[in-house]
Amino acid sequence: MTKQSxxxxxxxxxxxxxxxxxRRxxxxxxxxxxxxxxVTRATVQSRMDRLLETGALLGFTARVREDYEEDYIRAIMMIEVIGKxxxxxxxxxxxxxxxxxxxxxxxxxxxxxEVRVARLHDFDRVLREVRMIDGVSNSETSLLLSSV
Incomplete structure (x- = not known):
């Protein structure tokens, strides 16, 4: 598959x-x-296929209520990368x-x-895995405690 501009x-x-x-x-x-x-269904389908192929659409997601994941541990991780x-x-x-x-x-x-995990054990594992990726030189992570 060729990547189109x-x-x-x-x-x-x-x-x-x-x-x-x-989007809605x-x-x-x-x-x-x-x-x-x-328009016809065929027109919509061909447009969706082309929008996916050209990268205008990256995929489809489900929207979730904000309180659905309120028990998750959330954090912001800043990552420094080596060179190129x-x-x-x-x-x-x-x-x-x-x-x-x-x-x-x-x-x-x-x-x-943004990191989202269910347990501290998972949080610890994710931090370790990110730091072990070739090219990651440093990271700093802050837990998100409450929304204000």
């Missing part, structure tokens, strides 16, 4: 409307999307289901991750 494809109003609908309900049936957009190994480190981190979000950033840290 995001800038080579021009997205039209139908693409933008479809993306907007999927990523699990909406193709038939419902087609009805709302006033950022892509390699990102690939390794993406494979860890406990990392809820991952961002590149500027300043002293190269990456910022």
């Amino acid at each position: 995001h800038s080579k494809h021009i997205y039209d109003d139908l693409d933008r409307k479809l993306i907007s609908l999927l 309900d990523g699990r909406a049936p193709v038939s419902k999307l087609a009805d709302v957009l006033g 190994s950022t892509s390699q480190v990102i690939r390794a981190l993406r494979g860890m289901p406990e990392l809820f979000t991952l961002h590149t950033t500027n300043g002293n840290w190269d990456l910022v991750a």
Whole structure:
């Protein structure tokens, strides 16, 4: 599979409307999307396939109530990467289901991750695993205690 550049494809109003609908309900049936957009199901499906192929859509997620995961241990982890190994480190981190979000950033840290785990034992394991990834030179983690 060849990687296409995001800038080579021009997205039209139908693409933008479809993306907007999927942001509201990523699990909406193709038939419902087609009805709302006033096009055929085949058109919606081909647009979704192309948006996935070009990288405009990265996938579909379920939205969860905020209080659903309130018993989770949450933390923010800042990660420093050695030299030019950022892509390699990102690939390794993406494979860890406990990392809820991952961002590149500027300043002293190269990456910022949100960690979500059920138990302290899991938290300890995740910290150890991240620090053992080739290319990770340093990390600093802060537990999120309460939202204010």
